[in-house]
Amino acid sequence: MTATASQTSPRKRAGNGAARRIDADEIGLDALIGHAGYAVRRFQIWIFQDFIKTLGDVDIRPTQYSVLTVIGANPGLSQMAVAKRLGIERARLVHLLDSLEQRRLVKRIKSKTDRRSHAMHLTTQGETALAKFKRLAAEHERHVEARIGKANRERLLQILADFT
Amino acid sequence: MTATASQTSPRKRAGNGAARRIDADEIGLDALIGHAGYAVRRFQIWIFQDFIKTLGDVDIRPTQYSVLTVIGANPGLSQMAVAKRLGIERARLVHLLDSLEQRRLVKRIKSKTDRRSHAMHLTTQGETALAKFKRLAAEHERHVEARIGKANRERLLQILADFT
DNA sequence: TATTGTTATACTCTATAACTATA
């Protein structure tokens, strides 16, 4: 589907002077309907909001969760390696790690082989906490499944597999 | 697929003192692999970057495009109606419209029936510009199709249709 | 009382640039 101006015409507004109230679902999206980016963005907002809510009690946001998960699975990584793998700016990762280190979930250990870099590790407390976060994240994932359907969720993961 | 800590074990780092360089694609994502939100977020970033680049010459970003498209298809809408339909905060829309109005693409007209509200319209210049933006956006959409495949793009639009 | 548009504040995130200490 291509987006052209001729696809839809502007809908008529009340022309009698007494403007009718317009409900949100009456408003046409026109070319936006054909844009994958629009749907993906709206879906991503929904999914992040559910994640933030589901992990609200433990106060962990999606980016923090991704950082903890990658460090947990690859202990000893440098900040640069984590940043590159997750597509986070290294300057941004500094603040994320400051916060996670203050919460005693992560520790930076000076590398002996390259004194410019830090080896990232979960603390013991961090390991325990991450296990809990993963259980909550799995719960969030079940919300996604309930929202779009089991088969659709799996199809989505397949389609987007090489963006990870 | 559920995300549990036992799915993958931390991979061994070089233990011989001479730390080996780790390439990004060697770093395991662990539980993130099973999260739709992670894949969707990475895809959304890619797609927005392509949109911003493809419409770089005309300096239009995704949110601006969505606002112009909805106003173009529904002339006379109030700011509240546009904000609600697109899921934008009304406070944020004020600044978006300030910018679009300064560029003479949009005009706010005081409503005669409800003097609190403004009726949003494209200017003549805005109509012409939007037609061009739509052609560029369609070009961007072809990039998406080339990246994930025609059938996958259509399937994606189907799966996410009710988030629009 | 409630709603529309506005202003303001704070926090998240992205994108840069520059600095330091190393390599």
Next chain:
DNA sequence: TATAGTTATAGAGTATAACAATA
């Protein structure tokens, strides 16, 4: 010289709260 981590700044985007004008 180049890289790792840090600090700083600017702009998007999100989330609130409060205010004036109007309903």
